[in-house]
Amino acid sequence: MPSKSTQTRAASERIEQADVVIIGGGMVGLGLACALNGRDIKVLVLERQQAHLRQSLGRDCRVSAIVAGNVEVLQGLGVWSYVRDAQAIRSMKVWDDQHAGSIRFDAAEIGQQALGHLIENSHLLAAMQQVLATSENVEIRCPVQVASVRWGSDRAQVRLDDGQQIATPLVVGADGGQSWLRKHMGIGVQARPYRQQGIVATIRPELSHRGTAFQRFLPTGPLAMLPLPDGLCSIVWSAADDEAERLLALSEAAFAEELYLSFGPLLGRMLEVGERAAFPLQMQMASHLVRPRLVLVGDAAHTIHPLAGLGVNLGLRDAMVLAQEIVNAQRFREDWGGLPVLDRYLKARLPDLVSVMGSMEALHQLFTRQSPLLAQLRGLGMRLVSNGGPCKRLLMRNSTGLALPLPRRIV
Numbered sequence: 001m002p003s004k005s006t007q008t009r010a011a012s013e014r015i016e017q018a019d020v021v022i023i024g025g026g027m028v029g030l031g032l033a034c035a036l037n038g039r040d041i042k043v044l045v046l047e048r049q050q051a052h053l054r055q056s057l058g059r060d061c062r063v064s065a066i067v068a069g070n071v072e073v074l075q076g077l078g079v080w081s082y083v084r085d086a087q088a089i090r091s092m093k094v095w096d097d098q099h100a101g102s103i104r105f106d107a108a109e110i111g112q113q114a115l116g117h118l119i120e121n122s123h124l125l126a127a128m129q130q131v132l133a134t135s136e137n138v139e140i141r142c143p144v145q146v147a148s149v150r151w152g153s154d155r156a157q158v159r160l161d162d163g164q165q166i167a168t169p170l171v172v173g174a175d176g177g178q179s180w181l182r183k184h185m186g187i188g189v190q191a192r193p194y195r196q197q198g199i200v201a202t203i204r205p206e207l208s209h210r211g212t213a214f215q216r217f218l219p220t221g222p223l224a225m226l227p228l229p230d231g232l233c234s235i236v237w238s239a240a241d242d243e244a245e246r247l248l249a250l251s252e253a254a255f256a257e258e259l260y261l262s263f264g265p266l267l268g269r270m271l272e273v274g275e276r277a278a279f280p281l282q283m284q285m286a287s288h289l290v291r292p293r294l295v296l297v298g299d300a301a302h303t304i305h306p307l308a309g310l311g312v313n314l315g316l317r318d319a320m321v322l323a324q325e326i327v328n329a330q331r332f333r334e335d336w337g338g339l340p341v342l343d344r345y346l347k348a349r350l351p352d353l354v355s356v357m358g359s360m361e362a363l364h365q366l367f368t369r370q371s372p373l374l375a376q377l378r379g380l381g382m383r384l385v386s387n388g389g390p391c392k393r394l395l396m397r398n399s400t401g402l403a404l405p406l407p408r409r410i411v
Helices: 004-013 027-036 068-076 121-132 180-184 241-249 252-263 311-331 339-368 372-386 390-399
Strands: 015-017 020-023 043-046 063-067 087-089 091-095 102-106 116-120 138-141 146-151 156-160 165-168 171-173 189-205 212-218 221-227 233-240 270-273 277-286 294-296
Touching (some): 020 027, 020 156, 020 165, 027 043, 027 121, 027 138, 063 068, 063 121, 063 311, 116 121, 171 180, 180 294, 189 241, 212 252, 233 241, 241 277, 252 270, 277 339
Parallel strands (some): 020 043, 091 212, 171 294
Antiparallel strands (some): 063 116, 087 116, 091 102, 156 165, 189 233, 189 270, 189 277, 212 221
16 A cells, blocks of 8 residues: 555556636736636636735725726626625816816716726625635635746646646736745846835825825825725825835824825824835836746736825736637637737737836826926926816726726626
8 A cells, every 4th residue: 555655656647637727816917817707617716825915004004096997898798797895986076286286077077977986905806706606617826936937838837845746738926026936037127216115004084085095296206085984095105215214103193194294284184094015116028928837927027106196006907808819719729828819919919018017107206306397398288288178088988997998897
């Protein structure tokens, strides 16, 4: 009779088969799994650990502004019906520190009830997990650690730290900005560190936000005040590293006063400030988004400044376009891990990625450089956009994802 160690070794040497392996079980990885749910495609999602929930005034510190176009995507995936406490963003006001010029965007201008919704990240993850809980073709394994990936001509072989091996035609890296898979593959990034941190917290202002998202461009970066249910707001305050450390070290009362002085009186005094957290800000793009048998999506592929809250929206668009290419390849009996299919995905995604990343960098440069001439140009530009009529509506439809050629459901 074989010994126990021999049986364990034999079990670890058996090679499991999967059609798609997704490394990373965050919002983008699970979004891709939801898009492939219900298909004759075996999907394995490998996540190394349960997400750590950090709360501020009883709510997740990390929130995402899901634009209207991606809300339609989540509705098509069956996710939206499980989402809890989503706050509709009916309008947005943007203004430039002390200089003249501001823009107000209202959902009614483009015939929508909302420009998007603000959702706690943990709530969106929970909704996706509910969709996949009874799936027959998607399996989520957590916690599990990937030890290595070997690449062959027609298969990649994923080895877990317990010795289990999985063969698949396609590995998807959805494991975040510090992607283990990207580093394991030796794929570099083109990075632009901003030497800033984004301070996040939940606050309770004195006055109602009325479903409006506010963004004020300060000399060091934008300060966003985003509406949450129950009269709360989530802040994302971009500040230089040393200034961020100073703000984080302040008492709750002192921070509330600094926030009031920086944001202004639109929402009155800050009555409560929850626990604060911060994360470094940088823009980066992987040198290769696709290779044979490999795709990087979401933050593993690209990160941007949070000034427009578009990071997770780009990742969800990655997931939908990739899912459609995989399903198309299955329909026509193509190898969805081969470069012909992956190149189609890349060509479909690059215009959106380049456009958004370029515009975010331009906005960051425009609003953080201080000069009287630039201040006048910013003010003039904001007034022109605000009164732009059809041009403003086109900008709104593009920024909300409603005008993009994106599959709302996988067919």
